[in-house]
Amino acid sequence: MSISETARMEAKAEREYEKKHKSQMRLKPSDIVFNIINYTVFAAFTIVCIFPFYYLFINTISDNELVRKGLINFVPRGIHFENYIRLLQVNDLFGSFGITFARTVLGTLLMVLASAFVGYLVTQQDMWGRSFWYRFLVITMYFNAGIIPWYLNMAMLGLTNTFWAYIIPGIVAPYNIILVKTYIESAIPGELQESASLDGASHLKIFWTIILPLSKPILATIAIFGAVGHWNSFQDSLILMQSAPKLYTLQHRLYIYLNTTSNLSALMSAGSTSGISKSVLDSALNGKVIKYTIAMVTIIPILLVYPFMQRYFEKGIMIGAVKG
Amino acid sequence: MSKEKLTNVVYYPYRVISVLLLVILFFPGLNVARISGLINRSTSLLTTGFSYGNLISNFGRAFKKGWVMESTMHLLNVSSLLICIGIIACAVGACLSLGNGKCRFTGNLLSTVGSIVAAFSMWGIWSAYFQVAATTKPSKVEPMFQNFFYIMLAMLVVMVVVSVAECFLVGVPAKDEKFEMETKFRLFLMFLPFILLAFVFCYLPLWGWRYAFFDYKSGDTLSMDSFVGFKWFAQLVRNKSTTRDIINVMKNTLAMSGLGIATSWMPMAFAIFLSEIKNSKFRRFVQTFTTIPNFISWVLVFAIAFCIFSTDGFISSLMINLGVWSEGKNFLMSGSHTWIKMLLWGLWKGLGWSAIIYIAGISGIDQQLYEAATVDGAGRFQKMWHVTVPGLMPTFYVLLLMAVAGILSNGMDQYLVFENSSNTNQIMVLDLYVYKMGIVKGAIPLSTVVGMLKSVISVTLLYVANTISKMIRGETIV
Known part of the structure; x- marks a missing residue:
């Protein structure tokens, strides 16, 4: 099932909903009760999902003294943005931000290009040993050696404590390759490739001028999943970068801050070794607000891209389901 | 010649x-x-x-x-x-x-x-x-x-x-x-670099399983002198404290996976009831905002938990302001109801997202079935039960079987971030245990043994699930 078909079906269902809705103008009492309960439950769950983000946010922009006393519960008071400015003083945070940004951009770019190219190659029936090599890739989704052999392997390859450990292993992503392959097979007419190759276009040229532009929707989808994955990555930083704190990702940094600064007095005595500079502490900020602000900074990029990307998120899961 | x-x-x-x-x-x-x-x-x-x-x-x-x-x-x-x-x-x-x-x-x-x-x-x-x-x-x-x-x-x-x-x-x-x-070789050569990458990062780690048979400490070289055969496998059953740990870990793993499986119908229910909401703007709103938590990492979920449930978090300060409590409570530092809490965090993060696949499934159900049911006098709940649910069952089965196959793989991020001294006994799942033992404590052979057994069992389970699916529905899931 292609995306356009799915979208069409959704639109159709929507229209029929509307039609049905109009024809049933009069509601029975039992329907009213059902609707009230249904709306309430969904509204409640939605609030549970978004309130924490709101709470986090108002606590980072409200007056720090009020926050410390726990008086900011629903409404921000004494709004200021100094906490965000002060984050620049927090050691290592900026570096981690850069590392995470770099890996998100570079890692996603390489993964998308590789998935597109490999996805295209495995649709080519003439390839020597095509089905064998395709299976060779796909089967890796269903087993893994385990975290310790994985770590030892990375150490053996000399990738531990290097930036490339974030990028290279992620280039070949079997699931995304399947998505691209399915998309090319279902949404790009084979005649297009055939006529191009009759005109003498090479495989690379066909890939670059036909496949890549035409598979933009699916590439956008895997790009977004890939980027979110890179942004959220934590485990590889935790395990592979043990002696390279400069390469910690933002999530790893946040994890460290959340744990080391759990009480202010411990932070004070530990001084700058805990990762937060003295000047921040001297300004009577409490540890709580710093943590909230760092968390907020880590969440914001995702919240910002989310509305634009939502439709791709949904497409992604549906194409996956069709494959299933 | x-x-x-x-x-x-x-x-x-x-x-x-x-x-x-x-x-x-x-x-x-x-x-x-x-x-x-x-x-x-x-x-x-x-x-x-x-x-x-x-x-x-x-x-x-x-x-x-x-x-x-x-x-x-x-x-x-x-x-x-x-x-x-x-x-x-x-x-x-x-x-x-x-x-x-x-x-x-x-x-x-x-x-x-x-x-x-x-x-x-x-x-x-x-x-x-x-x-x-x-x-x-x-x-x-x-x-x-x-x-x-x-x-x-x-x-x-x-x-x-x-x-x-x-x-x-x-x-x-x-x-x-x-x-x-020839075209076939040209295509193959273009594919070759990716085959090599997959080999190096997915197949080569299997070579690390040999550590399970050696007496190895981080930094040593392997030589036949340190070959110990199945010593570490035997230790799992012979060494009392290891056995006790493993039993506890398995209990937690199966309990939390089991709770996850027991609630796997919830995304389906979520989708069905959401589709009963006629106001498409509200529906859109709910769907948008319940999906967001899926896209933040577990570390951020912990940050959220921290700002809501810690000693000076939302709940405590609200209760103090209302005069109900005299001092704040830290819910994160307690060892009670850990399994349920982890389940709830999992639902908070994943429910809206997992429902999307069912929402798509519902829009794919033939509307004539509903019309026919209405003509036959079926009420709202009858239509849900006799039309919508059967229409979604194939998807549900696939996801359920996958969940059963992955019963040992809870992942480690969630449990690592929520772990602390007071809940460590209830929260230690297999993945986290292997990490702690192998990377933190440096007991590489033993943790390799555990990881190895886990991988083998998982693949076997997946194979069994696939066979069952083939028998019942005539379709494979992988």
């Missing part, structure tokens, strides 16, 4: 040795340039050649005190680099051997030059070794000679012979011949 046939026969060792040599570049265990104990154990020949900084990272003191001359290390570095380049040239030659006369000719030239350069560069390593061996401080510098040197040298010499032979066998192509290769 005809010349053409001979050419093809000689190409077999040519290709095999090129591939082997290329793979050797990546194995630190087979690094012939590791002529001193000061060179990091995890340095491969490739790293030795391309990263001088990595090569001499431990030599600061040795250079200062004059135990090793810096020129020696330069020699080693340059020799390794030349070997790497030579071997890569051979590999390119092997790739080109799949093409026509001109491709083969070019490939043969490349591999001839490459293998000769690499073979001569072995001399550089040889002499660097003797310079290191002449050090005044052997106890610190630990000069060592890799016996693999001879094997590698032999391989390179064979490569030289074979390449030269191929040069004569293939001969010079006609002047107007162009580079050509």
Whole structure:
């Protein structure tokens, strides 16, 4: 099932909903009760999902003294943005931000290009040993050696404590390759490739001028999943970068801050070794607000891209389901 | 034997040795340039050649005190680099051997030059070794000679012979011949780099399973002296404290996976009831905002938990402000109801997201079925139960079987971030246990054994689930 078909079906269902809705103008009492309960439950769950983000946010922009006393519960008071400015003083945070940004951009770019190219190659029936090599890739989704052999392997390859450990292993992503392959097979007419190759276009040229532009929707989808994955990555930083704190990702940094600064007095005595500079502490900020602000900074990029990307998120899961 | 046939026969060792040599570049265990104990154990020949900084990272003191001359290390570095380049040239030659006369000719030239350069560069390593061996401080510098040197040298010499032979066998192509290769091989060669990547990062780790049979501590080299057979496997059942840990870990793992499976109908219910909401704007709103938590990491979920449930978080400060409590409570530092809490966090994060697939499924159900049901006098709930649910069942089965197959894989991020001293006994799942034991405590063999058993059981479960699915529904899930 292609995306356009799915979208069409959704639109159709929507229209029929509307039609049905109009024809049933009069509601029975039992329907009213059902609707009230249904709306309430969904509204409640939605609030549970978004309130924490709101709470986090108002606590980072409200007056720090009020926050410390726990008086900011629903409404921000004494709004200021100094906490965000002060984050620049927090050691290592900026570096981690850069590392995470770099890996998100570079890692996603390489993964998308590789998935597109490999996805295209495995649709080519003439390839020597095509089905064998395709299976060779796909089967890796269903087993893994385990975290310790994985770590030892990375150490053996000399990738531990290097930036490339974030990028290279992620280039070949079997699931995304399947998505691209399915998309090319279902949404790009084979005649297009055939006529191009009759005109003498090479495989690379066909890939670059036909496949890549035409598979933009699916590439956008895997790009977004890939980027979110890179942004959220934590485990590889935790395990592979043990002696390279400069390469910690933002999530790893946040994890460290959340744990080391759990009480202010411990932070004070530990001084700058805990990762937060003295000047921040001297300004009577409490540890709580710093943590909230760092968390907020880590969440914001995702919240910002989310509305634009939502439709791709949904497409992604549906194409996956069709494959299933 | 005809010349053409001979050419093809000689190409077999040519290709095999090129591939082997290329793979050797990546194995630190087979690094012939590791002529001193000061060179990091995890340095491969490739790293030795391309990263001088990595090569001499431990030599600061040795250079200062004059135990090793810096020129020696330069020699080693340059020799390794030349070997790497030579071997890569051979590999390119092997790739080109799949093409026509001109491709083969070019490939043969490349591999001839490459293998000769690499073979001569072995001399550089040889002499660097003797310079290191002449050090005044052997106890610190630990000069060592890799016996693999001879094997590698032999391989390179064979490569030289074979390449030269191929040069004569293939001969010079006609002047107007162009580079050509059959489509099937061209496509394969384009695919090859990705096959290699998958091999290195997905298949090669399986080689690490050998640690399960050795007495190994981080940083040691494996030798047959430390081979212990099934000792670590036996320890799982013989050593009382290990057994107790494993039983506890399995209890937590199965309990939390079991709770997850027991609630796996919830996304479906979520989707069904959401589709009963007629106001499409509200529906959209709910869907948008309940999906957001899926896209933040577990660390951020913990940050959220921290701001809501810690001593000075939302709940505590609200209760204090209302005068219900006199002081804040820290819900995160308690060991009670850990399984349920983890389940709820999982639902908070994943419910809206998991429902999307069912929402899509509902829009795919034929509307005529609903109309027919209405005509037959079915009410709202009857329609849900007799039309919608059966329509979603195939999807549900697939996801359920996948969940059963993944019963041992809870992932570790969630449990790692929520773990603390008071809930560690309830929260320790298999993945987290393997991490703690292997990476944090350094008990690599034992944790490899546990991870290995887990992988084998998981694959078996997946196979069983797939077979069941094939039997019941006539369709496979993977």
